[in-house]
Amino acid sequence: MIDLYHSAGTRSLRCLWALEELGVAYQLHSLPFPPRLKAPEFLQINPAGTLPFMVDGDTRMSESGAILQYLDSRYGEGELSVEPASAEFGNFLEFLHFGEASLAMPQSVVLRYQYFMPKELRQPAVAKDYQEMVLGRLPRLEQQLAGRDYLCGEFSLADISVGYALILGETFGVSEHYPEGVKAYLSRLKERAALQRALEKK
Template sequence: MKLYHSVDTRSLRCVWLLEELGVSYDLDVVPFPPRVKAPEFLAVNPLGTLPYLVDGDTKMSESVAILEYLLNRYDGGELRLTPDEADYGSWLNWMHFGEASLANIQATILRYTLFLPKPQRLPVVGEDLSVFLQERLKVLDAGLQGKTYLCGERFTAADISVGYALLLSSLFGYQKYFTPAITVYFDRLQSRAAYQAARAKS
Protein backbone atom coordinates (compact mmCIF):
# COMPACT_ATOMS: atom_id res chain seq x y z
CA MET A 1 0.00 0.00 0.00
CA LYS A 2 1.33 3.42 -0.97
CA LEU A 3 0.07 6.82 0.07
CA TYR A 4 1.10 9.99 -1.74
CA HIS A 5 1.35 12.82 0.75
CA SER A 6 2.38 16.43 1.13
CA VAL A 7 2.97 18.06 4.48
CA ASP A 8 -0.17 19.43 6.18
CA THR A 9 -2.47 18.75 3.24
CA ARG A 10 -5.61 16.63 3.47
CA SER A 11 -3.40 13.55 3.13
CA LEU A 12 -2.46 14.12 6.78
CA ARG A 13 -5.83 12.59 7.68
CA CYS A 14 -4.80 9.35 6.00
CA VAL A 15 -1.30 9.27 7.49
CA TRP A 16 -2.76 9.93 10.94
CA LEU A 17 -5.24 7.07 10.61
CA LEU A 18 -2.58 4.68 9.30
CA GLU A 19 -0.45 5.54 12.34
CA GLU A 20 -3.41 4.97 14.66
CA LEU A 21 -4.11 1.61 12.98
CA GLY A 22 -0.46 0.52 13.01
CA VAL A 23 -0.76 -0.60 9.38
CA SER A 24 2.37 -0.95 7.26
CA TYR A 25 2.47 1.46 4.33
CA ASP A 26 4.85 3.23 1.98
CA LEU A 27 4.75 7.02 2.03
CA ASP A 28 5.70 9.01 -1.04
CA VAL A 29 6.10 12.66 -0.05
CA VAL A 30 5.65 15.06 -2.95
CA PRO A 31 6.10 18.85 -2.94
CA PHE A 32 3.01 21.05 -2.84
CA PRO A 33 1.35 21.90 -5.13
CA PRO A 34 2.37 18.83 -7.13
CA ARG A 35 0.79 20.13 -10.35
CA VAL A 36 3.48 22.81 -10.35
CA LYS A 37 6.37 21.34 -8.36
CA ALA A 38 6.05 17.64 -9.25
CA PRO A 39 4.36 17.41 -12.68
CA GLU A 40 5.43 13.76 -12.94
CA PHE A 41 2.83 13.06 -10.24
CA LEU A 42 0.12 13.74 -12.83
CA ALA A 43 0.98 10.39 -14.37
CA VAL A 44 -0.10 8.82 -11.07
CA ASN A 45 -3.10 11.04 -10.34
CA PRO A 46 -4.24 13.15 -13.31
CA LEU A 47 -6.08 15.49 -10.92
CA GLY A 48 -2.79 16.33 -9.23
CA THR A 49 -4.50 16.29 -5.83
CA LEU A 50 -3.51 14.80 -2.50
CA PRO A 51 -3.99 12.37 -0.91
CA TYR A 52 -3.71 9.54 -3.39
CA LEU A 53 -3.87 5.97 -2.16
CA VAL A 54 -2.80 2.91 -4.11
CA ASP A 55 -3.65 -0.41 -2.47
CA GLY A 56 -3.32 -3.20 -5.00
CA ASP A 57 -5.86 -2.42 -7.72
CA THR A 58 -7.59 0.15 -5.53
CA LYS A 59 -6.85 3.80 -6.25
CA MET A 60 -8.47 6.61 -4.28
CA SER A 61 -8.16 10.39 -4.08
CA GLU A 62 -10.80 11.56 -1.56
CA SER A 63 -9.42 11.82 1.96
CA VAL A 64 -12.56 10.95 3.94
CA ALA A 65 -13.40 8.10 1.57
CA ILE A 66 -9.87 6.80 2.15
CA LEU A 67 -10.50 6.93 5.91
CA GLU A 68 -13.62 4.81 5.50
CA TYR A 69 -11.81 2.40 3.19
CA LEU A 70 -8.93 1.92 5.62
CA LEU A 71 -11.28 1.42 8.56
CA ASN A 72 -13.22 -1.27 6.73
CA ARG A 73 -10.28 -2.89 4.97
CA TYR A 74 -7.89 -2.96 7.92
CA ASP A 75 -10.23 -3.39 10.91
CA GLY A 76 -10.73 0.03 12.42
CA GLY A 77 -12.06 -1.44 15.67
CA GLU A 78 -12.74 1.33 18.16
CA LEU A 79 -11.90 3.96 15.53
CA ARG A 80 -15.18 3.43 13.71
CA LEU A 81 -18.83 2.92 14.53
CA THR A 82 -20.91 0.25 12.84
CA PRO A 83 -24.50 0.53 11.53
CA ASP A 84 -25.87 -1.38 14.50
CA GLU A 85 -24.58 1.24 16.97
CA ALA A 86 -26.93 4.02 18.07
CA ASP A 87 -24.50 6.83 17.24
CA TYR A 88 -23.55 5.49 13.80
CA GLY A 89 -25.39 8.25 11.91
CA SER A 90 -23.84 10.97 14.06
CA TRP A 91 -20.38 9.45 13.61
CA LEU A 92 -20.77 9.28 9.84
CA ASN A 93 -22.03 12.86 9.75
CA TRP A 94 -18.99 14.13 11.69
CA MET A 95 -16.70 12.15 9.37
CA HIS A 96 -17.98 14.16 6.42
CA PHE A 97 -18.49 17.40 8.36
CA GLY A 98 -14.72 17.67 8.73
CA GLU A 99 -14.32 18.01 4.98
CA ALA A 100 -17.60 19.30 3.56
CA SER A 101 -18.40 21.83 6.28
CA LEU A 102 -14.94 22.85 7.50
CA ALA A 103 -11.92 22.06 5.33
CA ASN A 104 -13.59 22.69 1.98
CA ILE A 105 -14.82 26.13 3.03
CA GLN A 106 -11.36 27.06 4.26
CA ALA A 107 -9.75 25.82 1.05
CA THR A 108 -12.06 28.07 -0.96
CA ILE A 109 -11.31 31.05 1.28
CA LEU A 110 -7.58 30.47 0.87
CA ARG A 111 -7.89 30.10 -2.90
CA TYR A 112 -9.60 33.46 -3.34
CA THR A 113 -7.64 35.41 -0.72
CA LEU A 114 -4.14 33.94 -0.86
CA PHE A 115 -3.33 31.29 -3.48
CA LEU A 116 -4.57 32.91 -6.70
CA PRO A 117 -2.48 35.62 -8.36
CA LYS A 118 -3.38 38.99 -6.87
CA PRO A 119 -5.40 40.25 -9.88
CA GLN A 120 -7.67 37.17 -9.60
CA ARG A 121 -8.29 37.31 -5.87
CA LEU A 122 -11.75 38.09 -4.54
CA PRO A 123 -11.56 39.27 -0.91
CA VAL A 124 -15.35 39.49 -0.74
CA VAL A 125 -15.53 35.70 -1.20
CA GLY A 126 -13.22 35.23 1.75
CA GLU A 127 -15.25 37.60 3.91
CA ASP A 128 -18.51 35.87 3.01
CA LEU A 129 -17.23 32.35 3.56
CA SER A 130 -15.56 33.33 6.82
CA VAL A 131 -19.07 33.92 8.19
CA PHE A 132 -20.04 30.42 7.01
CA LEU A 133 -16.96 28.98 8.71
CA GLN A 134 -17.82 30.64 12.02
CA GLU A 135 -21.36 29.27 11.82
CA ARG A 136 -20.07 25.75 11.28
CA LEU A 137 -17.60 26.05 14.13
CA LYS A 138 -20.56 26.91 16.37
CA VAL A 139 -22.12 23.60 15.34
CA LEU A 140 -18.88 21.83 16.27
CA ASP A 141 -18.79 23.63 19.60
CA ALA A 142 -22.32 22.46 20.36
CA GLY A 143 -21.41 18.90 19.40
CA LEU A 144 -18.48 18.89 21.81
CA GLN A 145 -20.35 20.06 24.90
CA GLY A 146 -19.90 17.56 27.72
CA LYS A 147 -17.75 15.28 25.56
CA THR A 148 -14.08 14.38 25.30
CA TYR A 149 -14.41 13.47 21.61
CA LEU A 150 -17.16 13.73 19.01
CA CYS A 151 -18.45 10.29 20.02
CA GLY A 152 -18.26 10.88 23.74
CA GLU A 153 -15.25 9.33 25.45
CA ARG A 154 -14.30 7.34 22.37
CA PHE A 155 -11.70 8.66 19.92
CA THR A 156 -12.65 7.75 16.34
CA ALA A 157 -11.77 8.58 12.76
CA ALA A 158 -14.41 11.33 12.89
CA ASP A 159 -12.02 13.18 15.19
CA ILE A 160 -9.28 12.72 12.61
CA SER A 161 -11.48 14.17 9.89
CA VAL A 162 -12.47 17.20 11.96
CA GLY A 163 -9.03 17.47 13.56
CA TYR A 164 -7.37 18.04 10.20
CA ALA A 165 -9.79 20.89 9.47
CA LEU A 166 -8.86 22.47 12.79
CA LEU A 167 -5.18 22.15 11.94
CA LEU A 168 -5.87 23.97 8.68
CA SER A 169 -7.56 26.71 10.70
CA SER A 170 -4.56 27.02 12.98
CA LEU A 171 -2.13 27.22 10.07
CA PHE A 172 -3.91 30.14 8.40
CA GLY A 173 -5.13 32.27 11.28
CA TYR A 174 -8.69 31.01 11.65
CA GLN A 175 -7.98 29.69 15.13
CA LYS A 176 -9.27 33.07 16.28
CA TYR A 177 -12.76 31.68 15.67
CA PHE A 178 -12.29 28.72 18.04
CA THR A 179 -14.42 28.57 21.16
CA PRO A 180 -12.79 27.42 24.42
CA ALA A 181 -14.28 23.94 23.93
CA ILE A 182 -12.83 23.65 20.43
CA THR A 183 -9.42 24.84 21.62
CA VAL A 184 -9.33 22.23 24.40
CA TYR A 185 -10.51 19.55 21.97
CA PHE A 186 -7.89 20.43 19.36
CA ASP A 187 -5.15 20.45 22.01
CA ARG A 188 -6.30 16.97 23.06
CA LEU A 189 -6.10 15.71 19.47
CA GLN A 190 -2.61 17.17 19.00
CA SER A 191 -1.38 15.30 22.07
CA ARG A 192 -1.99 11.91 20.44
CA ALA A 193 1.18 10.04 19.51
CA ALA A 194 -0.20 9.04 16.10
CA TYR A 195 -1.01 12.68 15.26
CA GLN A 196 2.51 13.74 16.19
CA ALA A 197 4.01 10.89 14.17
CA ALA A 198 1.91 11.86 11.15
CA ARG A 199 2.96 15.51 11.33
CA ALA A 200 6.58 14.48 11.56
CA LYS A 201 6.37 12.75 8.17
CA SER A 202 7.96 14.99 5.54
Protein backbone atom coordinates (compact mmCIF):
# COMPACT_ATOMS: atom_id res chain seq x y z
CA MET A 1 0.00 0.00 0.00
CA ILE A 2 1.32 3.43 -0.96
CA ASP A 3 1.42 6.05 1.79
CA LEU A 4 1.11 9.63 0.56
CA TYR A 5 1.72 12.54 2.92
CA HIS A 6 -0.31 15.49 1.74
CA SER A 7 -1.46 19.00 2.51
CA ALA A 8 -4.11 20.80 0.47
CA GLY A 9 -2.65 23.30 -1.98
CA THR A 10 0.83 21.78 -2.08
CA ARG A 11 2.60 19.85 -4.83
CA SER A 12 1.27 16.65 -3.27
CA LEU A 13 -1.92 17.38 -5.24
CA ARG A 14 -0.02 16.22 -8.35
CA CYS A 15 0.63 12.82 -6.76
CA LEU A 16 -2.88 12.47 -5.39
CA TRP A 17 -4.34 13.35 -8.80
CA ALA A 18 -2.14 10.75 -10.51
CA LEU A 19 -3.15 8.07 -8.01
CA GLU A 20 -6.80 8.84 -8.69
CA GLU A 21 -6.29 8.80 -12.47
CA LEU A 22 -4.53 5.44 -12.27
CA GLY A 23 -6.90 3.88 -9.74
CA VAL A 24 -4.04 2.86 -7.47
CA ALA A 25 -4.81 2.05 -3.82
CA TYR A 26 -3.20 4.39 -1.32
CA GLN A 27 -3.35 5.63 2.25
CA LEU A 28 -3.55 9.41 2.52
CA HIS A 29 -1.98 11.17 5.50
CA SER A 30 -3.19 14.76 5.61
CA LEU A 31 -0.97 17.23 7.45
CA PRO A 32 -1.29 20.89 8.42
CA PHE A 33 0.91 23.29 6.46
CA PRO A 34 3.79 23.80 6.98
CA PRO A 35 4.25 20.37 8.58
CA ARG A 36 7.78 21.08 9.80
CA LEU A 37 6.23 23.63 12.19
CA LYS A 38 2.71 22.33 12.75
CA ALA A 39 3.35 18.58 12.70
CA PRO A 40 6.97 18.17 13.92
CA GLU A 41 6.49 14.41 14.27
CA PHE A 42 6.51 14.30 10.46
CA LEU A 43 10.24 15.09 10.58
CA GLN A 44 10.78 11.53 11.81
CA ILE A 45 9.36 10.35 8.48
CA ASN A 46 10.80 13.04 6.21
CA PRO A 47 13.60 15.00 7.88
CA ALA A 48 13.28 17.78 5.27
CA GLY A 49 9.67 18.33 6.33
CA THR A 50 8.56 18.82 2.71
CA LEU A 51 5.46 17.67 0.87
CA PRO A 52 4.69 15.53 -0.97
CA PHE A 53 6.30 12.52 0.60
CA MET A 54 5.52 9.04 -0.67
CA VAL A 55 6.41 5.71 0.86
CA ASP A 56 5.99 2.54 -1.17
CA GLY A 57 7.69 -0.35 0.58
CA ASP A 58 11.36 0.57 0.73
CA THR A 59 10.90 3.44 -1.75
CA ARG A 60 10.72 6.92 -0.28
CA MET A 61 10.31 9.93 -2.57
CA SER A 62 9.67 13.65 -2.16
CA GLU A 63 9.95 15.17 -5.66
CA SER A 64 6.47 15.45 -7.14
CA GLY A 65 7.56 15.12 -10.77
CA ALA A 66 9.60 12.02 -10.02
CA ILE A 67 6.70 10.53 -8.07
CA LEU A 68 4.43 11.03 -11.10
CA GLN A 69 6.83 9.09 -13.30
CA TYR A 70 7.32 6.39 -10.66
CA LEU A 71 3.58 5.83 -10.22
CA ASP A 72 2.85 5.66 -13.93
CA SER A 73 5.83 3.43 -14.70
CA ARG A 74 5.29 1.02 -11.84
CA TYR A 75 1.51 0.96 -11.56
CA GLY A 76 0.11 2.49 -14.74
CA GLU A 77 2.14 0.61 -17.36
CA GLY A 78 2.87 3.99 -18.91
CA GLU A 79 -0.82 4.85 -19.36
CA LEU A 80 -0.16 8.53 -18.63
CA SER A 81 3.21 8.77 -20.38
CA VAL A 82 4.30 9.15 -24.00
CA GLU A 83 6.50 6.56 -25.69
CA PRO A 84 9.93 7.74 -26.89
CA ALA A 85 9.03 6.76 -30.46
CA SER A 86 6.05 9.12 -30.46
CA ALA A 87 6.26 12.51 -32.16
CA GLU A 88 4.86 13.93 -28.90
CA PHE A 89 7.70 12.59 -26.73
CA GLY A 90 9.61 15.88 -26.73
CA ASN A 91 6.46 17.80 -25.82
CA PHE A 92 5.79 15.33 -23.03
CA LEU A 93 9.20 15.82 -21.44
CA GLU A 94 9.13 19.58 -22.02
CA PHE A 95 5.83 20.19 -20.29
CA LEU A 96 6.29 17.56 -17.58
CA HIS A 97 9.20 19.71 -16.39
CA PHE A 98 7.75 23.07 -17.48
CA GLY A 99 4.99 22.65 -14.89
CA GLU A 100 7.52 22.73 -12.08
CA ALA A 101 10.55 24.65 -13.32
CA SER A 102 8.77 27.38 -15.25
CA LEU A 103 5.47 27.70 -13.37
CA ALA A 104 5.30 26.21 -9.87
CA MET A 105 8.78 27.08 -8.62
CA PRO A 106 8.49 30.84 -9.39
CA GLN A 107 5.06 30.85 -7.77
CA SER A 108 6.52 29.35 -4.61
CA VAL A 109 8.79 32.41 -4.46
CA VAL A 110 5.73 34.67 -4.81
CA LEU A 111 3.99 32.87 -1.98
CA ARG A 112 7.06 32.99 0.24
CA TYR A 113 7.82 36.69 -0.15
CA GLN A 114 4.25 37.93 -0.35
CA TYR A 115 2.45 35.77 2.22
CA PHE A 116 4.53 33.29 4.22
CA MET A 117 7.42 35.40 5.51
CA PRO A 118 6.92 37.57 8.62
CA LYS A 119 5.53 40.93 7.53
CA GLU A 120 8.74 42.79 8.22
CA LEU A 121 10.68 40.42 5.93
CA ARG A 122 8.29 40.35 2.98
CA GLN A 123 9.53 41.59 -0.38
CA PRO A 124 6.58 42.78 -2.53
CA ALA A 125 8.86 43.80 -5.39
CA VAL A 126 10.41 40.33 -5.53
CA ALA A 127 6.98 38.70 -5.43
CA LYS A 128 5.70 40.95 -8.22
CA ASP A 129 8.73 40.22 -10.38
CA TYR A 130 8.29 36.46 -10.06
CA GLN A 131 4.55 36.70 -10.68
CA GLU A 132 5.25 38.57 -13.92
CA MET A 133 7.80 35.89 -14.79
CA VAL A 134 5.11 33.23 -14.55
CA LEU A 135 2.67 35.23 -16.67
CA GLY A 136 5.40 35.79 -19.24
CA ARG A 137 5.76 32.03 -19.70
CA LEU A 138 2.09 31.35 -20.34
CA PRO A 139 2.05 32.33 -24.04
CA ARG A 140 4.31 29.33 -24.64
CA LEU A 141 1.73 27.15 -22.95
CA GLU A 142 -1.14 28.67 -24.92
CA GLN A 143 0.79 28.11 -28.14
CA GLN A 144 1.20 24.42 -27.32
CA LEU A 145 -2.52 24.08 -26.60
CA ALA A 146 -3.67 25.60 -29.89
CA GLY A 147 -6.05 23.16 -31.56
CA ARG A 148 -5.76 20.49 -28.86
CA ASP A 149 -7.40 19.68 -25.54
CA TYR A 150 -4.25 18.45 -23.81
CA LEU A 151 -0.56 19.25 -24.08
CA CYS A 152 0.46 16.06 -25.86
CA GLY A 153 -2.82 15.34 -27.63
CA GLU A 154 -3.99 12.77 -25.09
CA PHE A 155 -4.12 13.46 -21.35
CA SER A 156 -0.77 12.71 -19.69
CA LEU A 157 1.45 13.37 -16.68
CA ALA A 158 2.45 16.63 -18.37
CA ASP A 159 -1.10 17.89 -17.86
CA ILE A 160 -0.99 16.92 -14.19
CA SER A 161 2.31 18.75 -13.73
CA VAL A 162 1.17 21.94 -15.48
CA GLY A 163 -2.40 21.69 -14.18
CA TYR A 164 -1.25 21.81 -10.57
CA ALA A 165 0.78 24.96 -11.26
CA LEU A 166 -2.24 26.65 -12.84
CA ILE A 167 -4.41 25.69 -9.86
CA LEU A 168 -1.74 27.12 -7.57
CA GLY A 169 -2.05 30.42 -9.41
CA GLU A 170 -5.71 30.59 -8.44
CA THR A 171 -4.81 30.76 -4.77
CA PHE A 172 -3.37 34.27 -5.02
CA GLY A 173 -5.24 35.75 -7.95
CA VAL A 174 -2.74 35.37 -10.76
CA SER A 175 -5.20 33.16 -12.67
CA GLU A 176 -7.36 36.14 -13.60
CA HIS A 177 -4.49 37.18 -15.88
CA TYR A 178 -4.21 33.81 -17.64
CA PRO A 179 -4.62 33.92 -21.44
CA GLU A 180 -8.03 32.73 -22.61
CA GLY A 181 -6.64 29.51 -24.06
CA VAL A 182 -5.01 28.68 -20.72
CA LYS A 183 -8.22 29.44 -18.82
CA ALA A 184 -10.15 27.10 -21.12
CA TYR A 185 -7.51 24.39 -20.63
CA LEU A 186 -7.71 24.69 -16.85
CA SER A 187 -11.49 24.40 -17.05
CA ARG A 188 -11.14 21.17 -19.04
CA LEU A 189 -8.74 19.76 -16.49
CA LYS A 190 -11.17 20.57 -13.68
CA GLU A 191 -13.82 18.50 -15.42
CA ARG A 192 -11.78 15.36 -14.88
CA ALA A 193 -13.35 13.19 -12.19
CA ALA A 194 -9.94 12.15 -10.81
CA LEU A 195 -8.95 15.77 -10.17
CA GLN A 196 -12.30 16.50 -8.58
CA ARG A 197 -11.81 13.57 -6.21
CA ALA A 198 -8.28 14.71 -5.39
CA LEU A 199 -9.40 18.28 -4.67
CA GLU A 200 -12.11 17.04 -2.32
CA LYS A 201 -9.52 15.43 -0.05
CA LYS A 202 -8.10 17.66 2.65
